[in-house]
Amino acid sequence: MHVAIIGIGLIGGSVARDLRRTGFAARLTGVGSSPERAQIAQDLGLVDRVTDLAIAVREADLVVLAIPVDRIVRLLPQVMDLVTDRQTVTDMGSTKKAIVESIARHPRRRRFVASHPMAGTENSGPAAALDRLFENKVAVLCDLEQSAPDAARTVEALYAALGMRLVRMDAATHDLHAAYVSHLSHVASYALALATLEKEKDDNAIFALAGGGFASTARLAKSAPDMWVPIFRQNRTALLDAIDAYQRQLQALRTAIDANDESAMRTLIEEANQIRRILR
Amino acid sequence: MHVAIIGIGLIGGSVARDLRRTGFAARLTGVGSSPERAQIAQDLGLVDRVTDLAIAVREADLVVLAIPVDRIVRLLPQVMDLVTDRQTVTDMGSTKKAIVESIARHPRRRRFVASHPMAGTENSGPAAALDRLFENKVAVLCDLEQSAPDAARTVEALYAALGMRLVRMDAATHDLHAAYVSHLSHVASYALALATLEKEKDDNAIFALAGGGFASTARLAKSAPDMWVPIFRQNRTALLDAIDAYQRQLQALRTAIDANDESAMRTLIEEANQIRRILR
Numbered sequence: 001m002h003v004a005i006i007g008i009g010l011i012g013g014s015v016a017r018d019l020r021r022t023g024f025a026a027r028l029t030g031v032g033s034s035p036e037r038a039q040i041a042q043d044l045g046l047v048d049r050v051t052d053l054a055i056a057v058r059e060a061d062l063v064v065l066a067i068p069v070d071r072i073v074r075l076l077p078q079v080m081d082l083v084t085d086r087q088t089v090t091d092m093g094s095t096k097k098a099i100v101e102s103i104a105r106h107p108r109r110r111r112f113v114a115s116h117p118m119a120g121t122e123n124s125g126p127a128a129a130l131d132r133l134f135e136n137k138v139a140v141l142c143d144l145e146q147s148a149p150d151a152a153r154t155v156e157a158l159y160a161a162l163g164m165r166l167v168r169m170d171a172a173t174h175d176l177h178a179a180y181v182s183h184l185s186h187v188a189s190y191a192l193a194l195a196t197l198e199k200e201k202d203d204n205a206i207f208a209l210a211g212g213g214f215a216s217t218a219r220l221a222k223s224a225p226d227m228w229v230p231i232f233r234q235n236r237t238a239l240l241d242a243i244d245a246y247q248r249q250l251q252a253l254r255t256a257i258d259a260n261d262e263s264a265m266r267t268l269i270e271e272a273n274q275i276r277r278i279l280r
Numbered sequence: 281m282h283v284a285i286i287g288i289g290l291i292g293g294s295v296a297r298d299l300r301r302t303g304f305a306a307r308l309t310g311v312g313s314s315p316e317r318a319q320i321a322q323d324l325g326l327v328d329r330v331t332d333l334a335i336a337v338r339e340a341d342l343v344v345l346a347i348p349v350d351r352i353v354r355l356l357p358q359v360m361d362l363v364t365d366r367q368t369v370t371d372m373g374s375t376k377k378a379i380v381e382s383i384a385r386h387p388r389r390r391r392f393v394a395s396h397p398m399a400g401t402e403n404s405g406p407a408a409a410l411d412r413l414f415e416n417k418v419a420v421l422c423d424l425e426q427s428a429p430d431a432a433r434t435v436e437a438l439y440a441a442l443g444m445r446l447v448r449m450d451a452a453t454h455d456l457h458a459a460y461v462s463h464l465s466h467v468a469s470y471a472l473a474l475a476t477l478e479k480e481k482d483d484n485a486i487f488a489l490a491g492g493g494f495a496s497t498a499r500l501a502k503s504a505p506d507m508w509v510p511i512f513r514q515n516r517t518a519l520l521d522a523i524d525a526y527q528r529q530l531q532a533l534r535t536a537i538d539a540n541d542e543s544a545m546r547t548l549i550e551e552a553n554q555i556r557r558i559l560r
Contacts, residue, residue, distance in 0.1 A: 194529035249474035
């Protein structure tokens, strides 16, 4: 199969590595967001060639959009204008509702499969691409009833090649879940980094004791604004709901600590410990 | 050297494994918080024998308290009553001010060295003990001017055997730093677990999409109340200051998201990204 990857950064580059290794893609074409990044992707051998969007889309069996979600919303209608009934298009964006809405009434809508592989790191760019980044993780397919069955099968085969487990849900449900278990984690981590960095202005040794616990909780705060600002904007309503829930729980913890209320602290921590059911 | 470890859970058990492996301890005595845990520690071969506090302290060259900080404050004065000028006592608690204050006027104060190895996992108990848990991490020694030079040297040698880098500061500075880079991370993680678990009551599939980012940020929420409630209580003032700073930053992010203010979001995220200076 000939696969065109639009955006050959961390996600697109990692997809390219796995599709080449597994033989899923006989041919890989990349489209870079800048000539510099395209050159790095080609130098790294991630794709067979880089070219412009129109050529890449026209020649591909499968087009994968692996770019920030604001750029997906702008570019996807143009891509759909170019494809025929023999071709399939998918995206790997972290939001789904705004993306499916961007082509809701497009005559080629059924050639598109909305998807979201739940994998990544805090790094970005083609040099950050990894082998087996997706293995044993979850990929979400959304609103499948609006996709042609053969297009859905092609994208299912793509994620099977990446070693992912599939979950199916509608786009609105995806965005609500992602707000809680992915986007909120990033907000919490950014706030932790900001609070400690602010303290560092008064006390430049504040990080002398930073260990594994801090590293784990603040890791996501390294994530790039080009990716995350558009996600926060597109998933604003669900994310605000999640932040409100988070602020209420944080305030409950603060109130218990302020009151030096041992029993209230213990109750909250024991409840939080239930996360062991989910995270083993 | 004969080392007595009071509390043979994750920390005490891991210390025992390393001190035996490196040969630092020729003999290891454990004191368990319960007969069941003491039996597990003995069955695992972590210590040569378990016995009661008075016997263990009397026979040891070095006594290590590796128990929750509320129990350190209660037990440390009793331990100091038992030791002679040939013996050394240290603790591994995550707070330092309340602990040094608990024996500030004790006639044997100079035999005590306040310390905090910045290492751990979200698990607890002797079965959670690990080899090389402390390697290449930081141990803090506090208020060293109040310890006898030979006692300080003994504890420095202990941490050298564990492979740790040493940092020296006063107890109040330690507690302030630990509030930001360790205790606040736990509060933020508990709140994240609570908010998502609360959502799960309405929507039992909320965790379908939980991936590596969520796991990283919520990992510390598995940590046990027996350890963390006493830390929050003893470091209440510094921790409330850190939580206030965190809440302000969280609110700044929320305001930017609510206003759909792309430039404000980008500025905050770029500032948070500066954490890359600290976390590589």
